[in-house]
Amino acid sequence: MxxxxxxxxxxxxxxxxxxxxxxxxxxxxxxxxxxxxxxxxxxxxxxxxxxxxxxxxxxxxxxxxxxxxxxxxxxxxxxxxxxxxxxxxxxxxxxxxxxxxxxxxxxxxxxxxxxxxxxxxxxxxxxxxxxxxxxxxxxxxxxxxxxxxxxxxEFSEHKAYEVRKKARDILVMCGGGDEKGFLKSFLSEISDIGTLHFHIVIGAYNKDKKELKKRYEGRDNIYMYENISNINEVMRMCDIAVSAAGNTLYELCAVGTPTIFFTYSYNQKYDYIGFTENDIMLYAGNIDDGKERIIKNITRYVTSLIDNREKRFKMSNKMTYLIDxxxxxxxxxxxxxxxxxxxxxxx
The missing domain is CATH 3.40.50.11190 (Rossmann fold)
Known part of the structure; x- marks a missing residue:
């Protein structure tokens, strides 16, 4: 056994x-x-x-x-x-x-x-x-x-990732729990950006999930996923990912979705060393330094990547090179x- x-x-x-x-x-x-x-x-x-x-x-x-x-x-x-x-x-x-x-x-x-x-x-x-x-x-x-x-x-399938000319679909993930309420704060700040579509993955232990679904389900530019079994397909259809550090970053590398990440807990403090080297990913900071600061950094990074296909293409190639x-x-x-x-x- x-x-x-x-x-x-x-x-x-x-x-x-x-x-x-x-x-x-x-x-x-x-x-x-x-x-x-x-x-x-x-x-x-x-x-x-x-x-x-x-x-x-x-x-x-x-x-x-x-x-x-x-x-x-x-x-x-x-x-x-x-x-x-x-x-x-x-x-x-x-x-x-x-x-x-x-x-x-x-x-x-x-x-x-x-x-x-x-x-x-x-x-x-x-x-x-x-x-x-x-x-x-x-x-x-x-x-x-x-x-x-x-x-x-499913992350070993090695399907080609398409880097589109203009980014529109943004994937947002914060692990299984999100006890610090990142998703709630993030959506409050950015949900009115009508030109972007946000794909929100809600973890199994997220204490705010009922409130989030009640507030945002039905919005034209917000899609919510729970108990998702095809996360790799959602990653592949999105142009940019925003994610807490952890194993998800390796999944995003395998797919090739250009990623902005932040650290959520003390045990993730070293992730920025590997994932920011050579501009593989963009690091928005640690959540304990303030959610407002992180969200501001994420918004700035997303804005800079929307029309910069070359940057996203380079990030995607570096990511897929890392993980098979x-x-x-x-x-x-x-x-x-x-x-x-x-x-x-x-x-």
């Missing part, structure tokens, strides 16, 4: 569990059984959408250390694999599960050196943490860099090959 330990709610949003879902679907495609271990019922809406089995631990999502009493009895087969995607792990937590099953830890930044059989950091900025040096002689296998960005299979959409396949293939090598060694 391949277990995934991840959560989602209004605070965490859906980034962690969505990238685990992507990897899990690839394991299923390869004929492997998977099960998600979740603290509470919040992630059910996402897991059931993809028909993935789960066990609710009935624990506090904010206290992984406290769930060990419930978790350890589940990990009774040393041949099982546990893939962990959480910022809330502790040294004791990782040491404990490391002795029970094969562990894979997905992280975005080096907080500590943890006990794990495999470590994954697919972010463009991974190199600033010197993983090879810190994990030298540890036995931990390292899967590093954008080649391991876990994107759903095969990261989830590489992760699964390497984990399974690693298992095969262990079995052959044991034999």
């Amino acid at each position: 391949i277990y995934f330990r991840a959560d989602a709610n209004e605070t965490l949003a859906s980034g962690h569990i969505m990238r685990c879902i992507t990897i899990a679907l690839e394991f299923v495609q390869e004929g492997n059984a998977v099960t998600f271990l979740i603290a509470d019922a919040n992630p059910r809406v996402l897991l059931e959408r993809y028909k993935l089995p789960y066990i609710i631990l009935n624990t506090d999502w904010n206290n992984l250390e406290g769930e060990l009493e419930v978790l350890v009895p589940i990990l009774k087969n040393p041949e099982d694999i546990l893939i962990i995607d959480s910022y809330l792990v502790t040294e004791n937590y990782m040491n404990t599960v490391y002795t029970k099953v094969k562990t894979v830890y997905i992280e975005d930044q080096m907080q500590k050196k943890y006990s794990t059989h495999i470590l994954i950091n697919y972010n463009l900025y991974y190199f600033i943490f010197d993983y090879p040096g810190k994990y030298q002689d540890s036995g931990t296998r390292l899967f590093l860099g954008a080649q391991y960005a876990p994107l759903r299979s 959409g095969l990261g989830a396949k590489r992760i699964v293939k390497n984990i399974l090959e690693d298992e095969k090598n262990v079995d052959n060694t044991s034999a």
Whole structure:
């Protein structure tokens, strides 16, 4: 069994569990059984959408250390694999599960050196943490860099992206939660720009979704999407994307939609390093510095790109060069090959 330990709610949003879902679907495609271990019922809406089995631990999502009493009895087969995607792990937590099953830890930044059989950091900025040096002689296998960005299979289709002469359709995304109310503030500021069409993706845990739908549904230039299954097609039909940082930026790269992004939380603070290098994307700032400032920057960037096809064309080409959409396949293939090598060694 391949277990995934991840959560989602209004605070965490859906980034962690969505990238685990992507990897899990690839394991299923390869004929492997998977099960998600979740603290509470919040992630059910996402897991059931993809028909993935789960066990609710009935624990506090904010206290992984406290769930060990419930978790350890589940990990009774040393041949099982546990893939962990959480910022809330502790040294004791990782040491404990490391002795029970094969562990894979997905992280975005080096907080500590943890006990794990495999470590994954697919972010463009991974190199600033010197993983090879810190994990030298540890036995931990390292899967590093954008080649391991876990994107759903539709992002490996490599359809041509059309850069139109004049931009009209703007995609706006803010992750699964948006607890700081970016979409609400953004639409209040820009919704009256009648020459542009805004495609708004509302996350599963967005607390403002009822209000947003009530206020803007039916507007000629605003389209709202919820529980969307074809996000790659919406990305492809839009001329410019505005997005919070996170895994979505890698999806946008795979499609080639010129992107303006902003950072939403402390763990995204390094994203600007990779995505702004060589003008791959445009960075509007951190939301904690003020939504008004970010929205002003976004508006300025959008305005500058509307008639600048050459700029958008260059951005799109740089983005698609970065990502081929095969990261989830590489992760699964390497984990399974690693298992095969262990079995052959044991034999």
